[in-house]
Amino acid sequence: MEARVKHSATDRAPTIGGRNEAAGFCATCVFGAAVVPHGMDRALLEELQLVMRHVGPLRRGAVVFRAGDPLQALYAVRSGVIKTVYAGSEGREYIAGFHLPGEMVGLAAIHAGRFPCDAIAVDTTYLCRFEFRSLTALTARAPSVQEQLFRLLSRDIGSAILLAGDHSADERVAAFLIRIGRRFAARGCSATAFRLPMGRRDIANHLGLAPETVSRAFGRLQQQGWIRVQERNVSLLRSDELQRLAGALIPL
Missing domain, CATH: 1.10.10.10 (Winged helix-like DNA-binding domain superfamily/Winged helix DNA-binding domain)
Structure with missing residues (x-):
């Protein structure tokens, strides 16, 4: 039986002084380092924290999502590495990329609403999980977050193109x-x-x-x-x- 990511109340972000603090969120979550621009309004940071849960540890081989699963959340790698794997012809698999700490996983599912690939832990990994509907509602009020997500998606597409072609x-x-x-x-x-x-x-x-x-x-x-x-x-x-x-x- 494959290992799947499980989410529970214990996966919440750390708290500071008995309550969730935006400052603590930015200091501990790599999503903050990767996406949140400096100077973002504190209230928006607190809202972003509310749609986030910490997940892990995921052991090597644990599945974050499978191809065809509905898009319910996006993920940011806190530590460890996630690989994205596409099914090829004749049962072969193709590793499209490796996601390091501070990088996003799942952006390719935004268009169709379903994940086009599997996401699997390469080694012991911790993630930040962002509920997609809540994150979408937040980006409508914070265009800078939406713009950065678009940049990250474009970078993923560009990386795949760079490895195509006839090269030694x-x-x-x-x-x-x-x-x-x-x-x-x-x-x-x-x-x-x-x-x-x-x-x-x-x-x-x-x-x-x-x-x-x-x-x-x-x-x-x-x-x-x-x-x-x-x-x-x-x-x-x-x-x-x-x-x-x-x-x-x-x-x-």
Whole structure:
């Protein structure tokens, strides 16, 4: 039996001084860091907190939602990683993306009202769950939140397009590492030294390559002195060369 996300009263946001505080919400919830603009009205922040629940821990393999499920909530990753998986032909699955802390999950369901893919925990993960109808009502009064959601949706679409086309394994791996580094940097972490939360098989699936092809590409980049790899720990020693190799796969 698959593990599914469960929501209960204990999943509420932390409280400060015996009541929910907007300041505490912004300090602890990555949705605040990813979406809420600085200077937002305090009353709106408090309303945003009311539509949010903390969820977790989700263990590796836990299902957040399945393809075809109705859109009832959007999610922000607090810690850990979520992968989005689409069903392909002949029972094959395709990993469309990995969602790191501070990033949103579920935006692709807004148009049709149903999730087009599965969302699965890659490792132990904590989420913020935002009830969609309440969030929609709030964005009608806070255009800046709505605009930021549109930006995040556009970024998801752009990421998928960047990995399409005829590119070599080395180009794809170089682009993947640069982009992961940038996303870690956006969370206040190092862009050049980080631990990959996902395994080679998942990376290969995401890049449209065989696992052994990805391993060889990592090996070639390491032999050239551009990266250093120790298990899942990666150091980007020559980001300039990696970016030059990735070329058009890296957005300006």
